Amino acid sequence: MAKKSKKEENPKVNPELDGFKMNIDSFGEIxxxxxxxxxxxxxxxxxxxxxxxxxxxxxxxxxDKKK
Incomplete structure (x- = not known):
């Protein structure tokens, strides 16, 4: 069986968060x-x-927060 190549697809997000990306490195830092x-x-x-x-x-x- 041939392996499928992984495509980096952007997830569907709210338009206010367009371009939002999170990464977790090998030390667990976000x-x-x-x-x-x-x-x-x-x-x-x-x-x-x-x-x-x-x-x-x-x-x-x-x-109160709005004031």
């Missing part, structure tokens, strides 16, 4: 093409925190 602050900002906007979803004061906390 490097990224985006700064961690930009990744965290994206996650805060687009991912619901399961631990905080049942809190009554969540709306107040979100409003």
């Amino acid at each position: 490097s990224s093409s985006f700064p961690i602050d930009k990744i965290n900002e994206f996650l805060n906007k687009n991912v619901e925190d399961k631990k905080l979803k049942d809190r009554d004061d969540l709306d107040e906390i979100k409003n």
